[in-house]
Amino acid sequence: MSKKEKGTEYKIKEAARKVFLEKGFTATKTRDIAEEADINLALLNYYFRSKKKLFDIIMTETLQSFFSGVISMFNDERTTLKEKVSLFANHYIDLLSENQNIAPFLINTVRENPDEYIAKIGILDKAKESFFVKQFMEGITKGDIPPINPLHFMVNLIGLVVFPFIAQPMISAISSIPEDQFLNTLQERKRLIPLWMESMLSVK
Amino acid sequence: MSKKEKGTEYKIKEAARKVFLEKGFTATKTRDIAEEADINLALLNYYFRSKKKLFDIIMTETLQSFFSGVISMFNDERTTLKEKVSLFANHYIDLLSENQNIAPFLINTVRENPDEYIAKIGILDKAKESFFVKQFMEGITKGDIPPINPLHFMVNLIGLVVFPFIAQPMISAISSIPEDQFLNTLQERKRLIPLWMESMLSVK
DNA sequence: AATTTATTTAATCATATGATTAAATAAATT
DNA sequence: AATTTATTTAATCATATGATTAAATAAATT
Structure with missing residues (x-):
């Protein structure tokens, strides 16, 4: 379960986990996740299609x-x-x-x-x-x-x-x-x- | 404690109470409160200055x-x-x-x-x-x-x-x-x- | 009645926010 | 090496959202 397990996609997911667990769905902004993962915002949608889909995985x-x-x-x-x-x-x-x-x-x-x-x-x-x-x-x-x-x-x-x-x-x-x-x-x-x-x- | 106690201001406050209690501060939109109170959105800011000030009262x-x-x-x-x-x-x-x-x-x-x-x-x-x-x-x-x-x-x-x-x-x-x-x-x-x-x- | 103050409305702003697009770059496959 | 596929970036959209403004109306005061 190392942080580099799967590169960018994994990094986004772990950042999403952290932010969603802290703030919940509504209060979480996709930009919060992007910043936490240190990636461009568009990557989130590239890998997971939408905030909701990413949330459902978490x-x-x-x-x-x-x-x-x-x-x-x-x-x-x-x-x-x-x-x-x-x-x-x-x-x-x-x-x-x-x-x-x-x-x-x-x-x-x-x-x-x-x-x-x-x-x-x-x-x-x-x-x-x-x-x-x-x-x-x-x-x-x-x-x-x-x-x-x-x-x-x-x-x-x-x-x-x-x-x-x-x-x-x-x-x-x-x-x-x-x-x-x-x-x-x-x-x-x-x-x-x-x-x-x-x-x-x-x-x- | 009748609903007409204080007219518009009271109506907004009670609507805010209902919506804030249900959804919390972040998930509540000022437009939700305006709709619940059946008033124009600007009235909320006229009577209470801001969403946060209204929330603090509640x-x-x-x-x-x-x-x-x-x-x-x-x-x-x-x-x-x-x-x-x-x-x-x-x-x-x-x-x-x-x-x-x-x-x-x-x-x-x-x-x-x-x-x-x-x-x-x-x-x-x-x-x-x-x-x-x-x-x-x-x-x-x-x-x-x-x-x-x-x-x-x-x-x-x-x-x-x-x-x-x-x-x-x-x-x-x-x-x-x-x-x-x-x-x-x-x-x-x-x-x-x-x-x-x-x-x-x-x-x- | 005239004037002042309080209330209400419609229009508009500025910024936040989720999402998309086109182009650039990197990696993989032929 | 040429081609295809995957990844990344910067720019941009459309809508949501909290708030303000100017004007209109209603109520209170003189």
């Missing part, structure tokens, strides 16, 4: 890299619910720490244009039919888990992991905790989130 | 209406931690249900321009000096609460309440649960979040 790759992990993880029949929670927290706290723009980028892009992306994501992951949800429902039947909507459990898990990355600037503003210190503290959550999720399962 | 009012609740709530010396959590969940689930754009609007606006708004919010609420955090630290001293960073507790509470509203389109996409059904389910969280927060306090 969006598809980002969705892919984000969801590929969770799909195999949540459909693994060899791990327990508890283990899945821990794997999920560890994997995504690492992923989102590495690129802090991924979470807001994906959420805001889907939010701006739900119809376009709901279909695309729907194919990737039918949460309802996942082995994870199957395990959860079995837990309820056995009496290990209180009979709450599994949606709450999913939302809580995703929220505990992802929300701090989305709200970081706002939380820094209201708590006056600087960004780097905040991000360090988030690492503790790899250990804490599985324990919290476990403890929540005693609530009915 | 942003300030929205910050105000969002944070005024939490400030008095978290500094109330007559309520327990537990009660504060319940009041917070009830108040904000109602507020965010009424206008589903508030949460993403505020978070994304601060995110786009942290420096501009950190100061503005910092004045409003010094979380660290709140009675809430004082109560929390006392709980740790007494041994009622495990010695974790209160930041986690705040992030978890805010996240459990706010995250579903931000991620709704994305969660609808991956769980194929329609928006209205999702929002209904969120009402259950007024009851559940205080119980979850309570149960998390047994984790160390």
